[in-house]
Amino acid sequence: MSETIEKLERLDKKRKEHEKKEIERSSIYLKIFRANRATGEQAHYDTVEVPVQRSTTVLDALLYAKGYKDHSIGIRYSCRMASCGSCGMKINGIPRLACYTKVSELYGDTITCEPLSNFPHIRDLATDFTQFFEHHKDMQPYIQNENADIKDPSKLSEFVQSPEDVDKFLQFSYCIKCGCCYSACPTVAMDTKFPGPQALAQAYRYFADSRDAATEERLELVDDRHGIFRCHFAGSCSTVCPKGVDPALGIQLLKGHMLGYSSNEKKIADLKERLMRK
Amino acid sequence: MRESQIMKIHYVTGIAALIVVAVHIMMRLIMPYNMSLEYENVVANYHNVPYVLLLESILILIAIHGFNGLRVILLEMRQGRNWEGSITVLTIAAMIAIIGYGTRTILVANGLEMGQ
Ligand code: SF4
Ligand code: SF4
Ligand code: FES
Secondary structure (H helix, E strand, C coil): CHHHHHHHHHHHHHHHHHCCCCCCCEEEEEEEEEECCCCEEEEEEEEEEEEECCCCCCHHHHHHHHHHHHCCCCCCCCCCCCCCCCCCCCCCEEEEEHCCEHHHHHHCCEEEEECCCCCCCCCCCCCCCCCHHHHHHHHHCCCCCCCCCCCHHHCCCCCCCCCCHHHCCCHHHCCCCCCCCHHCCCHHHHCCCCHHHHHHHHHHHHHHCCCCHHHHHHHHHHHHCCCHHHHCCCCCHHHHHCCCHHHHHHHHHHHHHHCCCCCCCCCCCCCCCHHHHH | CHHHHHHHHHHHHHHHHHHHHHHHHHCCCCCCCCCCHHHHHHHHHHHHHHHHHHHHHHHHHHHHHHHHHHHHHHHCCCCCCCHHHHHHHHHHHHHHHHHHHHHHHHHHHHHHHHHH
16 A cells, blocks of 8 residues: 555656646747748848747747747748648757647747758748658558449448557558658658658558558569668657657568568458448 | 668678678687787688688678678769669679689688698
């Protein structure tokens, strides 16, 4: 009994210590990267003071700065709830979602906001995602199965998957394509043809999905000079992912299949209608 | 050749090289280290067929693993059809040259003892 109380006390102490880490301030300085490639505006930083509360996110602070201090600040955002993947930027040097990072989590009075690395820069905090999305498209991120005839609506039916089947790929389907992992990847920084952690994790996501029948074709997509084997398993991608996806894990699992030390024993899922007919 | 096949060879040669180099170091430690480098002992080693085979396998494994590693580094350093084609040819040529030169050394040293 006394042991349990001691354990609870220890946990309570830990929780209090954690809470103390939320830094309370009434205002912070935002140091914002400014540049416009189209007009040739030189890169520099602007610093603005912004009032904050405990729940203020970096995106809130940036929008305050844009609304009340300098309308010309270039930011990309949409949902403000970590769903659309638009607001990725480097906050104090680490790729994060601005709408998902509270100011109270960050140390220091100054918060530095910069555009994501490894993406061509457009203006201020906005970067060009064209190549990133191309890599994603190259992975054919959709179910390929002859039995699923989507052209004829009368034949539409559901696939039947067990919870275990879903578990194999579920975490990878949480990806919102924010580009944080791509920005953190040292291989992407060097090799422009490397698909990057996001695209490779999606390759695994469809490879592991029991509704998908294009198993071998998917392996071929990533099996080239600049493909999956250029990943050095540094794991930076998984560290920064704001959605809890572990791209490095997907990549290693897929490599395992390609090297032959793990086998993909998935049984292609049946359509619900067919099962009913049986 | 597919990249996955090349990388399979890369990993297998890496692991195998670790094993043969460990055997090589252990064999060097049988006698005091400076004695193992004396002329007679070195030539005697080259005359010992299992040991010669060990040396040859170290040479081949490390050349394959090392030059493929170099190819990977160079591939990541720059991209472009010409560059990629050239480094593939150059690393394979260098690998063959090193294996050829090393094998020649082993054979010459082996013959040296036999000729005496
Ligand atoms: S894997 Fe994570 S970090 Fe990478 S794009 Fe998807 S959500 Fe963003
Ligand atoms: S684990 Fe691979 S994909 Fe992820 S950051 Fe490292 S090199 Fe890039
Ligand atoms: S605004 Fe949508 S993810 Fe941040």
